[in-house]
Amino acid sequence: MSPAYPLASLSSSNLFFSPLPPNHEPPAGKANHGRYMLTIPWSAASGHELAFDPLSGVLQYAVTCFEGMKCYKTDQGDLRLFRPEKNFDRFKRSAARLGLPNKWDNAELVDLLCKLLALEAPLVPTGDGSNLYIRPTLLETSEGYGIKETAFASEALLYVVTTLNLGKGLYASSEAPGKGIRLDACRDYIRAWPGGTGSYKLGANYGTVSVAKKPGFAMSLWLHSHDGEDYLSEAGAMNVWIIKQAADGYLEFITMGLDNGIVLPGITRESLIELLNDHASGKSSVPLPGLPTKLRVVERDISMSEIVTSIEDGSLKGMFGCGTGVVVVQIGEIQYQDKIHKIPHNPLIQILRDTVTGIQRGKIEHPWSHKVPEWDGSGAEKDREEDNVLA
Structure with a gap:
């Protein structure tokens, strides 16, 4: 399923971000959430303008899909993702089912995600079971009221937020x-x-x-x-x-x-x-x-x-x-x-868990483990509205 109109290309070269002030303190109750959010507004008419209508498809008909991913920190201090292209392939499939834009370049989206994670590197915990959980979300922001002539959204928003240690409480459940x-x-x-x-x-x-x-x-x-x-x-x-x-x-x-x-x-x-x-x-x-x-x-x-x-x-x-x-x-x-x-109880289950987490955390070298390049935001600090935003 593909929209009847062309999509503006997704380009990590258009990224800009607003650095946090040195005295930044997270709001009450949000200490475990990431400090930055990646936002990518999209419009069929102009490429990347955003107008959030009270009758938007996400509010009226739950026209939204998401992905769940994790970032891990190795013992050497570098960051790893686990098969991110697979997540974004599934993200596209879910988006197509809802008539949302779904023809982006996965490599560009992975690059954008890695830049977000590089900024959050100090927050990513170490240790088995610890992680920075990643939630890419895509939703329809154009009016979705009633039966439309076209099944496809004309405006949408893709954003990525993070939080700490989702699933850690169940991590030991395979051990004994x-x-x-x-x-x-x-x-x-x-x-x-x-x-x-x-x-x-x-x-x-x-x-x-x-x-x-x-x-x-x-x-x-x-x-x-x-x-x-x-x-x-x-x-x-x-x-x-x-x-x-x-x-x-x-x-x-x-x-x-x-x-x-x-x-x-x-x-x-x-x-x-x-x-x-x-x-x-x-x-x-x-x-x-x-x-x-x-x-x-x-x-x-x-x-x-x-x-x-x-x-x-x-x-x-x-x-x-x-x-x-x-x-x-x-x-x-x-x-x-x-x-x-x-x-x-079966001890083989822990072997499977430890093998997968070993790959995720870089203890077992494998093509599924994607290393996040270091980046400090140099050259991308801007105050104006642009295509892809870290703020």
Whole structure:
């Protein structure tokens, strides 16, 4: 899906920023947020003018999408991103689903993001589980009231904000028996359905996450039903996996497929699939010590009845979620139909987590780890309104 009009090009060379005064103090309650915001207003008519209408599509019809990314600081003090082009490819896909501009140059957007992160470098924490969380957001600012003749927004705003340590509280949940998170298998709310927008990272998909979560549980395990069965979708905002011993002796790592459009194509999910397949084939340059080579990755539907039966017969060997926020997290219990089902602890889950975070933090050198160039804003300090703004 592409707009019927050309998009103004995105160019990191147009960047300017307003330096903070030396006596800057963050507002009350915002000490954990980044000091700068990258803003990129866009207009079909003039390229980059912004007029925020009270009838704008974002306010009236939730025409907005976003991405979740993280910046890590290595032991040597440099900053790393994890596969940022993958995030921006998915960002484009979500934008196209909403009729928002989606033809930017990913390399230019990565360059702009890196300049924002370079300015925030002093805030980026070190240590396992620590991170600077990044939220690129795109929204329609033109009038979106009623059914329009064209499906495409004529004005939009892309901005990027940051905050500290999203997901850190769940980081240790893969480490020891009894530390896995608790999920409530939710039958009262439905996150997504075939043919809907569940496979896109739209703001409207996440508004019910907190409302649906029951006290005492980390998040909801979303279900969708057909033919009398409850099938897994996602958990909170995570992709979900089970580890199961197959009858032929293989250890299966099973996650829901993407064909029905219910599950978000997660970057961590895709990375785990690649790592596991490479390990099983013997071609991997990234070691997964302790994992058997006799394993297979399976993408298919997973029902709650299969989980319950597999617990009872002993074939279920573990269960975990993955995503940008949590990276990889062990699932310890599921409440389903008012009964608690305990999931076996599996130390292989921590191996997967430590491998992914090792790449993210530069402990394992890998093409997926994108080094952020140093930049101090030299030559970009301006007071006038321009194309791309750090302020």
